[in-house]
Amino acid sequence: xxxxQFKPDLPPPVATVGVYAWLRANLFSSVPNTLLTLVxxxxxxxxxxxxxxxxxxxxxxxxxxxxxxxxSGACWLFIEQRFGQFMYGYYPPELRxxxxxxxxxxxxxxxxxxxxxxxxxLRYGIAFLVLYPILAYCLLSGxxxxxxxxxxTQWGGLMLNLILATVGIAGALPLGILLALGRRSKLxxxxxxxxxxxxxxxxxxxxxxxxxxSVMLPLFLPEGxxxxxxxxxxxxxxxxxxxxxxxxxxxxxxxxxxxxxEAAAAMALGYWRSMFLVxxxxxxxxxxxxxVNTFIxxxxxxxxxxxxxxxxxxxxxxxxxxxxxxLGMATEGYVFAALVFWIxxxxxxxxxxxxxxxxxxxxxx
Amino acid sequence: MKMLKSTLAVLTTxxxxxxxGFAQAGATLDAVNKKGFVQCGVSDGLPGFSVPDASGxxxxxxxxxxxxxxxxxxxxxxxxxxxxxxxxxxxTALQSGEIDVLSRNTTWTSSRDAGMGxxxxxxxxxxxxxxxxxxxxGVKSAKELDGATICxxxxxxxxxxxxxxxxxxxxxxxxITFETSDESxxxxxxxxxxVLTSDKSQLFAQRSKLANPGDYExxxxxxxxxxxxxxxxxxxxxxxxxxxxxxxxxxxAEEAGVTSKNxxxxxxxxxxxxxxxxxxxxxxxxxxxxxxxxxxxQIVKQVGNYGEMFERNLGAGTTLKITRGQNxxxxxxxxxxxxxxx
Numbered sequence: 121x122x123x124x125q126f127k128p129d130l131p132p133p134v135a136t137v138g139v140y141a142w143l144r145a146n147l148f149s150s151v152p153n154t155l156l157t158l159v160x161x162x163x164x165x166x167x168x169x170x171x172x173x174x175x176x177x178x179x180x181x182x183x184x185x186x187x188x189x190x191x192s193g194a195c196w197l198f199i200e201q202r203f204g205q206f207m208y209g210y211y212p213p214e215l216r217x218x219x220x221x222x223x224x225x226x227x228x229x230x231x232x233x234x235x236x237x238x239x240x241x242l243r244y245g246i247a248f249l250v251l252y253p254i255l256a257y258c259l260l261s262g263x264x265x266x267x268x269x270x271x272x273t274q275w276g277g278l279m280l281n282l283i284l285a286t287v288g289i290a291g292a293l294p295l296g297i298l299l300a301l302g303r304r305s306k307l308x309x310x311x312x313x314x315x316x317x318x319x320x321x322x323x324x325x326x327x328x329x330x331x332x333x334s335v336m337l338p339l340f341l342p343e344g345x346x347x348x349x350x351x352x353x354x355x356x357x358x359x360x361x362x363x364x365x366x367x368x369x370x371x372x373x374x375x376x377x378x379x380x381x382e383a384a385a386a387m388a389l390g391y392w393r394s395m396f397l398v399x400x401x402x403x404x405x406x407x408x409x410x411x412v413n414t415f416i417x418x419x420x421x422x423x424x425x426x427x428x429x430x431x432x433x434x435x436x437x438x439x440x441x442x443x444x445x446x447l448g449m450a451t452e453g454y455v456f457a458a459l460v461f462w463i464x465x466x467x468x469x470x471x472x473x474x475x476x477x478x479x480x481x482x483x484x485x
Numbered sequence: 486m487k488m489l490k491s492t493l494a495v496l497t498t499x500x501x502x503x504x505x506g507f508a509q510a511g512a513t514l515d516a517v518n519k520k521g522f523v524q525c526g527v528s529d530g531l532p533g534f535s536v537p538d539a540s541g542x543x544x545x546x547x548x549x550x551x552x553x554x555x556x557x558x559x560x561x562x563x564x565x566x567x568x569x570x571x572x573x574x575x576x577t578a579l580q581s582g583e584i585d586v587l588s589r590n591t592t593w594t595s596s597r598d599a600g601m602g603x604x605x606x607x608x609x610x611x612x613x614x615x616x617x618x619x620x621x622x623g624v625k626s627a628k629e630l631d632g633a634t635i636c637x638x639x640x641x642x643x644x645x646x647x648x649x650x651x652x653x654x655x656x657x658x659x660x661i662t663f664e665t666s667d668e669s670x671x672x673x674x675x676x677x678x679x680v681l682t683s684d685k686s687q688l689f690a691q692r693s694k695l696a697n698p699g700d701y702e703x704x705x706x707x708x709x710x711x712x713x714x715x716x717x718x719x720x721x722x723x724x725x726x727x728x729x730x731x732x733x734x735x736x737x738a739e740e741a742g743v744t745s746k747n748x749x750x751x752x753x754x755x756x757x758x759x760x761x762x763x764x765x766x767x768x769x770x771x772x773x774x775x776x777x778x779x780x781x782x783q784i785v786k787q788v789g790n791y792g793e794m795f796e797r798n799l800g801a802g803t804t805l806k807i808t809r810g811q812n813x814x815x816x817x818x819x820x821x822x823x824x825x826x827x
Binding site: 201331427438440443 | 574803804
C-alpha cells in the first residue's frame with residue numbers, strides 16, 4: 121500500500137510577497153496612485169538633499185565666531201555660543217545649577233509614581249504635589265536659606281516655557297475640573313457663575329489676556345506698585361486654560377451613561393464621592409486625548425509671552441539674532457527653537473498614547 | 486493689532502493725565518538713591534543700541550546712556566538695572582514708575598512730548614529713514630528710484646514716509662511689506678525688491694546680514710527725521726536735568742578732547758578753564774544738579790565720551806560700520822551740540 125505523497129506547497133507568486141508586492145499594493149496600485157508617488161518622490165528629491173546639505177553636510181559645527189562659518193551651510197556656532205541663554209535666559213550662569221537641580225528633583229521625585237510595584241502612590245503623589253512646588257520655588261527664586269535671590273525678570277529661555285507650561289497645567293487642571301462640575305451643577309447660581317467664567321475666557325484670545333495683564337493692569341494700580349510680570353502672565357494663562365480644560369472634561373462627563381450616576385446614587389454615595397469615585401475617573405480617562413491636546417497647545421502658546429516682554433525660548437532666539445556679532449543667524453535660531461518645541465510636544469503625545477493603552481479597560485470599539 | 490494700539494494709546498493718555506500730577510520734583514532721584522540703582526528701559530534687541538551679548542550684558546548706546554546716568558548719580562556705572570521693553574509697553578513702563586528712564590530708540594515727536602506725560606531729555610542719535618540698494622542697480626540717489634520695487638518693514642510711519650517722499654518727488658514705486666527685518670533682507674538679496682527702506686541705523690545692521698555686504702550701499706538721502714533720545718516722566722525737573730546733562734557731559738567731553746584714557750590726568754593737570762570747570766577741578770557745577778563734584782570724570786572714565794561710545798557700539802570696528810554723519814559734533818559738520826558746563 122502506498123501512501124499518497126502530497127506535493128510540497130508552492131511558494132506564493134512572486135507578485136504577492138516581499139518588497140515588490142508591498143510597493144505594488146501601496147505605491148503603484150493604480151494610475152493616479154503611481155502619479156502621486158512619482159510627484160511625492162520628486163518633491164522629496166527637491167527638498168531633502170538641499171536641506172540635509174544645509175543643515176548637516178555644509179554646516180559649520182566648530183569654532184567661535186561668525187567669520188568661521190561657511191555661507192552655504194547652517195552656522196550652528198551661533199546656537200552653541202548662545203545655548204545657555206536659550207535654555208536659562210538671563211539666569212546668572214554661576215547659579216544655573218539650581219535650575220538643573222530643580223529639574224533633577226522633578227524627575228527623581230516623580231519616578232516612583234511610574235513604578236508599577238510602588239504601593240503608596242496616592243499618598244506619595246499628593247505629598248509630592250504639595251512639597252515639590254514649594255521646594256522648586258525656593259530653589260529657583262532664592263532669597264532664603266542662603267541662596268541668592270534671582271528675580272523672575274532674569275528667568276528665560278526654555279526654562280521659562282517649561283515653568284509656564286507645568287504650572288499652567290497644574291493650575292488649570294483642578295480649576296477646570298471644578299468648573300466642569302459647576303457647569304453641570306443643579307444649583308443655578310453656581311452654574312451661572314461657571315458658564316459666565318468659561319464663556320468669557322474662551323471668548324478672548326490668549327494674546328489679549330496677556331497684553332491686558334502686562335500693559336493695562338499697571339496703569340490701574342497705584343504708582344510704584346507693580347507686581348511680577350511673570351506672575352501676571354502665569355495667572356492669565358491658568359485662567360484662560362482652565363476654561364478649555366473645563367469644556368474638555370465636561371465632554372467626558374456627558375459621555376458617561378446615566379446608569380453610572382444612578383448606580384452611584386443607589387450605593388448611597390453623596391455628590392462629591394459619586395463624582396470623584398465613579399464619574400470623574402471614567403470621564404477623565406475618556407478625555408485623555410483632548411486634555412493632552414490642550415496641554416500641547418498650552419506648551420506652544422507659552423511662546424506668546426514674548427508679547428509682554430518675557431524672554432522665553434523663541435524671544436531669546438529672536439533677541440540673540442539681533443546681536444551685531446551674529447546678525448543674519450535668525451534661520452538657524454528658529455530651526456533650533458522649532459526642533460526643541462517638536463521634541464517636547466512629540467514626547468507628550470507619545471506619553472498620552474501610552475497612558476491610554478495602560479488605562480484601557482476594554483471599551484474600545 | 487492696529488485698533489488695539491490706538492485704543493491703548495487713548496487709554497494710556499487718559500490714565501496718564503491722572504497720574505502725572507503726582508510726580509513731585511526730586512521724587513525720582515530720592516527713589517533712585519534709596520534703592521541704589523537706576524532702572525533703565527531699553528529695547529528688546531536692536532543691534533548697536535541695546536542688545537544682550539553672549540554673557541547677558543546689555544550693550545549698545547542706549548544702554549550706555551543709562552550707564553552714564555548711573556555714573557553721574559552713584560559714581561558707579563554698574564549701578565543700573567535694565568528692563569527690556571517692546572515698543573508697546575515702553576511708555577506704560579515709564580508712566581507707571583516701573584523704570585526711571587526710558588532709553589529705547591524712541592523718536593522725539595511733539596505728541597509724545599506734550600500728550601503723554603513724558604518729556605525727552607535730549608538726542609542720543611539723529612536717525613532718519615533711508616534706502617539700501619544693490620550697487621548693481623547703478624543708482625546714486627533716491628531720486629533715481631522711479632518704478633522701483635521697495636521692501637518695507639510693516640510699521641505705519643515707515644510706509645507713510647516712503648509714500649510721502651515718492652509723491653512729493655513725482656515718482657512711482659511698488660511696495661512689498663514684510664513683518665521682520667530678516668525677511669526683507671532675504672528679499673533684497675534674492676532680488677525680489679530693488680531697494681530696502683528702514684531707519685538708517687537699521688539699514689547698516691540689515692546690510693551686515695547679507696552674504697556679500699560690500700555689494701550694497703546706503704543711499705545718501707534721508708527722507709524723515711528720527712531724533713532718538715532718552716525719555717523721563719514729566720514734572721520731575723531735577724531728574725530731567727540729571728539725564729539731560731549726563732548726555733551733554735559726554736558730548737562736551739568729546740568736544741574738549743577728554744577721553745576715558747586721559748580724563749584723570751586732565752582733571753589734575755589741565756590748564757584749560759573749560760576743562761577744569763567740566764571735570765570739577767574748579768567750581769561746584771555738579772552740586773546744583775544734586776550730583777557729586779567729579780560726576781563728569783566718572784561718566785567719562787567708566788562709559789567714555791560720546792565719540793568713544795559711538796565707535797564702540799556702532800563705529801567702524803563693529804559689524805555695523807556706521808559713519809558719524811549727522812551725529813558728528815557741531816564743529817565737525819554734524820548736529821550734536823551740547824551747552825557748556827559753567
